[in-house]
Amino acid sequence: MMECVSQDGKVKTRTLFKQLQTDHINLRLVIDILCDTFYSWRSENDPEHSPGTISLMCQAVDYIQAYPEHYHHPLEEAAFNFCEANNLGPHHIIQQLRQQHKLLEQETPRIRTILDWITRQIPLTESDETLFNRYIAMQKHHIDIENRYIFPTLARLEAGDWWNIASCMALQQDPLFSAGPESQRQFDLLLNSIRQRSPIAKANKRRSLIENITV
Ligand SMILES: [Fe+2]
Numbered sequence: 425m426m427e428c429v430s431q432d433g434k435v436k437t438r439t440l441f442k443q444l445q446t447d448h449i450n451l452r453l454v455i456d457i458l459c460d461t462f463y464s465w466r467s468e469n470d471p472e473h474s475p476g477t478i479s480l481m482c483q484a485v486d487y488i489q490a491y492p493e494h495y496h497h498p499l500e501e502a503a504f505n506f507c508e509a510n511n512l513g514p515h516h517i518i519q520q521l522r523q524q525h526k527l528l529e530q531e532t533p534r535i536r537t538i539l540d541w542i543t544r545q546i547p548l549t550e551s552d553e554t555l556f557n558r559y560i561a562m563q564k565h566h567i568d569i570e571n572r573y574i575f576p577t578l579a580r581l582e583a584g585d586w587w588n589i590a591s592c593m594a595l596q597q598d599p600l601f602s603a604g605p606e607s608q609r610q611f612d613l614l615l616n617s618i619r620q621r622s623p624i625a626k627a628n629k630r631r632s633l634i635e636n637i638t639v
């Protein structure tokens with residue numbers, strides 16, 4: 425375990441739950457950028473700007489695979505296991521969320537493939553666009569359901585509970601919002617887009633960086 429364990433080996437009480445909350449704010453921002461960029465590209469269809477625009481969308485999807493799917497989902501799944509083993513939280517919602525993780529992880533590579541087709545100037549079909557719309561809606565819906573129905577339960581867990589949940593996991597830094605410049609380089613366009621967004625987004629990023637530094 426990395427930043428979430430102090431030198432005496434104890435999990436810092438609220439860190440993991442706070443990380444999940446921050447992940448949702450950050451992921452929602454990346455989803456918005458992906459969605460806005462896609463529709464801007466569709467409406468403008470400006471070949472001069474397309475290479476950068478398409479690369480930005482590719483970076484957004486690559487980030488989703490590199491961190492939310494690689495680390496955030498498994499940490500949530502471990503928390504779901506703990507909740508079920510201890511009769512906490514709504515069982516049917518947990519089952520639904522697990523299914524959504526599987527579905528989202530199946531759909532993300534399909535979205536990446538659509539972006540590869542765009543890069544190769546293969547025209548999109550109506551069903552590609554439907555797939556993209558459905559994917560964006562699924563991502564937003566998933567975050568919303570977790571925030572509403574399972575995060576209130578996770579918020580009540582104690583430090584020892586989080587130790588049980590995460591002690592077997594190799595924890596990972598967010599390569600976009602919490603990592604150093606070296607790791608962030610692969611997401612340079614995405615990072616630029618985040619910086620150009622609202623002051624709230626900048627504040628979220630700053631908060632994420634500060635939390636990472638002070639943990
Ligand atoms: Fe999730």
Ligand SMILES: [Fe+2]
Pocket residue numbers: 448496500567570
């Ligand atoms: Fe989540």
